[in-house]
Amino acid sequence: MTKFIFVTGGVVSSIGKGIVAASLGRLLKSRDYSVSILKLDPYINVDPGTMSPFQHGEVFVTEDGAETDLDLGHYERFTDTSMSRLNSVTTGSIYQAVINKERRGDYDGGTVQVIPHITNEIKERVQRVAQNTNPDVVITEIGGTVGDIESLPFIEAIRQFRKDVGRQDVLYMHVTLLPWIASAGEMKTKPTQHSVKELRSIGIQPDILVCRCDRPVPASIKEKISNFCDVPASCVVECQDASSIYEVPTILESEGLAHQVLQILGMDLRSPNLHQWEELVTRIHQPGTPVEIAIVGKYVQLGDAYLSVVESLNHAAFSEGGDLKIRWINSEELEPLTVEHHLHGVQGVIVPGGFGPRGIDGKIAAVNYAREHNIPFLGLCLGMQCSVIEWSRHVAGLQDGNSSEFDKETPNPVINLLPEQQDVVDLGGTMRLGLYPCRITPGSLADRLYGEEVVYERHRHRYEFNNAYRNLFLESGYSISGTSPDARLVEIIELPDHPFFIASQFHPEFQSRPNKPHPLFRGLMQAALTLVEKQQSPEMTPASTPLPERSLEHSGA
The missing domain is CATH 3.40.50.880 (Class I glutamine amidotransferase (GATase) domain)
Structure with a gap:
């Protein structure tokens, strides 16, 4: 049976939920689990295809021709798994589908509401990924920040999801910020506490906290977060800033993220094979x-x-x-x-x-x-x-x-x-x-x-x-x-x-x-x-000569 992981974010936008989701996907794949990653975006555009690159960044195109959020590019690059139009869902596409159903009479004349019709459509999109690709794990990233008005239907939908499929098959992961206040010389946990409080007020208790930071997190800080946010200290995972996004999987592996995920979901604690990924990180840092x-x-x-x-x-x-x-x-x-x-x-x-x-x-x-x-x-x-x-x-x-x-x-x-x-x-x-x-x-x-x-x-x-x-x-x-x-x-x-x-x-x-x-x-x-x-080397042949016979074969997968 497919397991479901939902990744939310708090405190600030652009906190790195997409990289965290993609990195977790890589860690699970390194343990021979199949993974698909889904993005729920709260904007009302049907897709980013007509949006300005200045506002949204690039439009990533899938094999089946979907115009999607750039995070799907991260998902594909980290997991080496092709995504599809099923992996990109927006508020616009949800409302469009619900309105089309209402116009066809699919709701038998009932009053169409956010709950249950919109939330049911959101849940159906998550289930559709599991049914069509049959992965061991579906990771779903919810765009925006907890507390945003436009994100509320998505948060409500994933809250209901655990009840629908069973608590043992659903995990909530919350990515938050641990800022360092230079003038005080302290790392502050209040933003994380308030973000978790906001999430809990909607009915979701996170199982794991991934804390973005720019320096190591002392054990005392993790214990403090554990006490205030009701999360085991072992599930308070630090994610330090890295010089390359491709370091993040190894950082999260050293923090035991995948181990905690597998333990909570009752999955086999397989050993990872990150040899090639670690070689990549080594090459990145070589002069x-x-x-x-x-x-x-x-x-x-x-x-x-x-x-x-x-x-x-x-x-x-x-x-x-x-x-x-x-x-x-x-x-x-x-x-x-x-x-x-x-x-x-x-x-x-x-x-x-x-x-x-x-x-x-x-x-x-x-x-x-x-x-x-x-x-x-x-x-x-x-x-x-x-x-x-x-x-x-x-x-x-x-x-x-x-x-x-x-x-x-x-x-x-x-x-x-x-x-x-x-x-x-x-x-x-x-x-x-x-x-x-x-x-x-x-x-x-x-x-x-x-x-x-x-x-x-x-x-x-x-x-x-x-x-x-x-x-x-x-x-x-x-x-x-x-x-x-x-x-x-x-x-x-x-x-x-x-x-x-x-x-x-x-x-x-x-x-x-x-x-x-x-x-x-x-x-x-x-x-x-x-x-x-x-x-x-000025004595070398002119620039107009053909390229030397370098190897043109792909490197290993």
Whole structure:
């Protein structure tokens, strides 16, 4: 029978519930328990697909095409388990489902209320994950902070859940803050006490407290929290700030979190196998070769807008021995006259995804600079489209080449709307979303990186390479190294005469893992490190020569 763990948070938002939930998932998987992690988000949007990255961060896309909260990316990266649309639930989707049922007459004319109809729908979504994937454990993170008005239906639902499935199968974990007050020279427990009091007033007594802190927690403090919050001292788990999120599983393991969870839920106390994860943490702390990669985007003021891109770069750096530094470049500040100032000295350039015309000229300028200066380049989704526009204007002779997304009247729409998108009106959930196959051209850079004939990657876009211009691009030296199996859609482009220049219509960042860096990011990191070597050794071969034959196989799972 599936066991259920509910993770709530108190005191402040952004306290790290998602990382704690993902880390616990990793610890349980290391004991050969199967895990699925669910996010209950209290906002009324149906999903984050139409939300501004400045407010919400990136939109993470699952294999089945759900646009979800970025925490699902953490879940996948930590547990190496693919999530689905079942793993992301919002207030908007709950109310939409309940209203649809009411309109169909499913409630037999009854008055529809928060309790029981909304709470029943929430509980059904949690059960649906257990029924469809049959994991040993379902971990459910409740977004927001205990006490928020919008979170109350979710808290009430999980309170009822223990009664519905049995006390022995449900565990409540509360993540809270232990601040250090410098002027007093003390660690204060009152925020934790008040947060637990708020949770208990709603009817939930936490079984385990995970206390965020910036220094070790004395045993006396744990005893104090235990007495005031009615939690055994052994279940007061400290979680110190770490230099890398990938240290958190080992920190929580040393605190005995998984042992306490298994004991409370009556599960076998299996020994963990964290050997590979511990090796990863060791690699993270080993000195590496400094390498600087520029991310040229329009949402750089909020790093979470490109979270999966950053983590994919980190994975590649861990694997290849790079000491990664990211240079954030606002594409709105870039133009041909300033691009040298902004990009000089970097060993790699990434132009990530996005929507709309703002900052596009800066992205195109960055592509042009990377191409002409032989700087390793990786384009992602919109980044590929910008590379197509850049080539059309500067090489293929189409000075007015553009995307119809940015200029509906452009005479040369080298990027155009997908045919199936022509009549779409609603924005949310209507793009080309989810996992699609891509056939790789033999002998290409993409072939060297992937080592497979067909790969499967996740998409999130409405526009594509316009096939009316395919021959022109091929004749001018462009290389199309990945297409849909029917060769209709262009998925990957590259420049054979460049040290490393490749761009994809899909989002490879969604499939990178800490111990299995994505091939495109790993290839970029290898090329960037090769450039570092060249810059440090002037007698080496020119940057335009092919990459050295580094191993391109994935590292262990």
